[in-house]
Amino acid sequence: MVNLNPNPFDKDDEPFVEVDPTGRYGRYQDLLGAGAMKKVYRAFDQEEGIEIAWNQVKLRCFADNESMLDRIFAEVRLLRSLKNDNIISFYNWWTEEKGNTLNFITEVCTSGSLREYRKKHRHVSVKALKKWSRQILKGLEYLHTHEPCIIHRDLNCANVFMNGNTGQVKIGDLGLAAIVGKSHAAHSILGTPEFMAPELYEEEYTEMVDIYSFGLCLLEMVTLELPYMECDSIAKIYRKVTSGVRPLAMEKVKDLHVKAFIDKCLGKPRARPSASELLQDPFFDGLDDDQ
Template identity: 75%
Template sequence: MSQMPFVNPDPSDKDSEPFVETDPTGRYGRYSELLGSGAVKKVYRAFDQEEGIEVAWNQVKLRNFCDDPTMVDRLYSEVRLLRSLTNKNIIALYSVWRDDQRNTLNFITEVCTSGDLREYRKRHRHVSMKALKKWSKQILKGLNYLHLHDPCIIHRDLNCSNVFVNGNTGQMPFVNPDPSDKDSEPFVETDPTGRYGRYSELLGSGAVKKVYRAFDQEEGIEVAWNQVKLRNFCDDPTMVDRLYSEVRLLRSLTNKNIIALYSVWRDDQRNTLNFITEVCTSGDLREYRKRHRHVSMKALKKWSKQILKGLNYLHLHDPCIIHRDLNCSNVFVNGNTGQVKIGDLGLAAIVGRSHCAHTILGTPEFMAPELYDEDYTELVDIYSFGMCLLEMVTLEIPYSECDNVAKIYKKVCSGVRPAALNKVKDPEVKAFIEKCLAQPRARPSAAELLKDPFFDEIVDDDENDDCSSSHQ
C-alpha cells in the first residue's frame, strides 16, 4: 500500500468526528456508529483515509471461540482467502487482521448504501418483474463466481438478509403487495407515466427547488425527484420555457461524472416543473469532506480529476455547456466507491460557437472576476473548480474572512486571493490552484489540466466500476 500524506484539520475542530480506533497501518478509522450486529460479529461505520471512501469495519469477538482455538485459526485463514475474491456481485474484502490485545478478528469490507435486500424490498414494494429479474441475475452471477472458484466456495447461509443493495445503481408488470400492508410506504405522487413515485421525505431544498426521495419502479432503484415551483417565474413566462427546454437538453448528457437526468415534465395543475435525477448516496462534497476530515492528498486528487472530467465533457459538448455555479455543495459523492459527480445544472448556460455568455449568476465566493463583467466563457468553471479544490484542502469556504458579498466582489475584482490560500502548505497544490485562478487568457482548459503533472500518480481510474481494484 502506498503511503500518502494526510490532509488533517485542526484537531480541536468541533465538527470533526473522532475515530474510536484505527487499523495497524493507520489507513482505516472506525467510528462509533453501529451498522449492524449478530451473535458473534458487530459491524461499524468506518473510513478509508487513503482512498477517501466509506467502508464497513467488521469485528468478531474471539472469546466466542475460546473453547476451540483451532477454529480461530481456521476462521482467520478463511477470511484471508476471501480477500482474494474480486467480483462485482460479491462484497469486497479489503483488509484483515487479528488484534491480540482486544482479542478480536477485524476485517474491512465494502459497504452497500441501502442495506440488505430484505429491508430494501420492504421499503420499496412497487417493483417491476424486470427489476426482480435483474437482482436475481446478479445474485446468480455472484454464486457462479464462488462455485467456479478454485477451491470451490459454498456460501451456506444465502438469504435476503445476506444480500446487500446499492439502491442508487440497480413499462413492466409491477409486483405489488397487498395495499393494506402497514409496512408499505405510500407514494405522495407519481409521474405521468406511473414509473416514478415520490415519497414525502425531503432530501434538500433551495430558493426555487425542493428535492425529494423517490423510486423508479421499473428499474428498482432509488432516485431524486426535483420539483421547481414555477410561480417563482410568474413574471417571466419565457424564462419558464427556456428552463424547460434547457433541462430537456441536459437529459441527453451521458457522463459518469455528471448527475444523470432521467425524466422531465411540467405539471400544469400543480404549476411545477419536475425532473428525476440520479441520487448520490453520501450527499454533497462539502458535507462529505466535513464528516471525513482525515483524507489523503491522493483521494483529493482523485476527486479533483473526476470533477475536471465532468467539466471537460460539458465544455466539449456541442453546444458548449457552462455550469456557472460549480462549488462543493453542487458536487455529489457516492461514498462507498469514491465516485464524485457534478450536479445542480439548473443555472447552466448553453452557448454557441462563440462560447460566450452574458448573465451574472453563481455563488459569489466561487465566481470568476470576468463573471461580474457579464462577458465570459467556460473558463469561469475552471476558476470555480480551483476554489473547490481550495475548500477541499483547507476545509474553509473561500473568502470566509469577508462578512458580506460586496467585500467579496471587491477582493475578487482587484485580484486579491482568499486568505485560505495561505493555509495551503504543499507548494505543488498551491501552484495548481493558482493556475486555475489565473486571468482568463492564462487559465488552462479542463482538458489541459487533466494532463497536468499534478495528476501523474493518479491512475486514469475506472476503478469506480470495480471498487475493489484500488485495495489490492
Template identity: 75%
Template sequence: MMPSVNPDSSDKDSEPFVETDPTGRYGRYNELLGCGAVKKVYRAFDQEEGIEVAWNQVKLRNFSDEPSMVERLYSEVRLLRSLKDRNIIALYSVWRDDQRDTLNFITEVCTSGNLREYRKKHRHVSMKALKKWSKQILKGLNYLHTHEPCIIHRDLNCSNVFVNGNVGQVKIGDLGLAAIVGANHVAHTILGTPEFMAPELYDEDYTESVDIYSFGMCVLEMVTLEIPYSECDNVAKIYKKVSSGLRPAALNKVKDSEVKAFIEKCLAQPRARPSADELLKDPFFDEVIDDDDDENEYESVGSY
C-alpha cells in the same frame, strides 16, 4: 406503461408514496434530500429498475410573475436530458403536473450527498483521494466544455458536486445556471455563487474558463475545509476582493506547495487559465489511476 400506484394501498410495513409520476413508474417519498432556492429534492424509487432516485420538484406558482425563471428551469431539464457522462448527474424523466402546478424531473441520486457536506463529515482524507475527486470534476467539466455546443456551468461549487462515497465517485449536478454558448464561446449574464465566481463573470464577458476558476476554488475548499472568502461578511466585500485580484485568506493555509501552485493555475487571468483538458494532463494527477471505480485508499492526515 406500468399500472398506477395508489399511495394509500401500501402494506402497513412498507413506506407509502406521497405521489407518483403519470406512468406510475416513479414514486416519491416524503423524505427531503435537499432544498435550494428554486427546487426541492425528495427521495424516490424507480419501480421498474428497482433503484432509488431523486425526485426534483419546482412549484411553478412561485414564479408566476417570472416567466424567464420558468424558462430557465425548462432549459436545465432539456439540457440535462441531452448529457451522457459518468461525471454528470443523469436525468431519467421530466413532466409538468398542471394540477399541482409543479415541474418534476427524476435524476440519479448520489448516496453520500454533496461534496461540501461529505468533506465536512470525513475530515481526514488523503491528498490522493482529493486528487481523485478533483480529476473527476475536471472530466465532467471537459465533457461540458467540449460539448457541441459548448456548455458553461457558471455555478460550480462544492454544494453542486455530488458523491457516491462507496466507490469514491463524484458527479457534477445543478446545471440550472448553465449557459449554452455558440462558436465564439462568449456568454453575457451574471449568475452564480459569489465566492466561486471568476472576476470576468462580473464584467458579463466570459468563456468556459470561468468554470476552471470555480473548480480551483472547489479544490481550495476541499483541501482547507473552508469556503473561500469566508473572511468577508458580505457580497460587496467578496466582489471587491475578487475584482481586485486578491486571493482568499484560505489559500495561505495550503501548506503543500504543489497543491497551492495547482490552485493558482486555476485562478490565473482568463487568457492564462488552462482548459479542463490541459489540467487533466497536469503532473498534479500523475499518481492518480485513471479509473473512477478503483478502490480508494484513505489515510488519515493533517493539513496539506
C-alpha cells in the same frame, strides 16, 4: 405493478406522497436539498428498483417571463441528452399544471454532496483529493467540449456529489447552466458569490468561469472551509474577487504543488488552462487510470 395505493394497515409500507403521470416514479416526503427555485426529494423508480432524486421547480417564479420559461424547457431537454460518468444522469421530466411545477428525475448519489462527505471524512490523503478533482475536471471537459458548449456557472462543493463506496464523483445541479454557441460567451450574473469568477460580475465570460470555481472547490477540499470566510457580506466578497485578492484560506494550503495548481485555476481568464489542459497537468501524474 405500480404501488399507487399502499396498504394503510402495513406499518412498514412507505407511502409515496406523489407519483408521476406514468406511475413509474414515486416521491417520498424526505427532502434531499432545496434552493431558491428548486426542491429535491428522495424518490423511487419502481421499474428499475432504484432510488432516485425527484426535482421540483416552481414555474410561477417565471410566470411573467416567457423567454425564461422557453429557455428552462430547452435546457431541460438538452440536459436529458447528456451522458457522462461524472455528470449526474437525467432520466425524465414532465410538468404538472395544478401546482404549476416542472418535475424532473435524476440519479441520486449515496453519500450526498462533496461538501458533506469531506466534512464527515476529515482525514483524507492528497491522492484521494486529486482523484476527486480529476473526476470533476472530466465532467467539466465533457460540458465544455459539448456541442453546444455548456457552462455550469454554479460549480461548488455543494453541487458535486459522491458515491462514497466507489469514490465516484459526479457534477450535478445544472439548473444555472448556460448553453452557449460558438462564441462561448454568456452574459447573466448567476452563481454562488464565494465561487464566482471576477469576470462573471462583468457579465461577459466564457466556460473559464467554471475553471475558477473548480480551483476554489479544490481549495475547500484541502482546507475544509469556504473561500472568503473572512468576509461578512457579499459586497466584501465582490470587492476582493474583482480586485484579484485571493481567499485567506490559500495560506492554509501547505502542499506547494497543490497551492500552485489552485493558483493556476484562479488566474486571469485568458491565462487559465482549460479542463482538458488541466487533466494533462503533472499534478495528476502517478494516479491510477480507473478514476
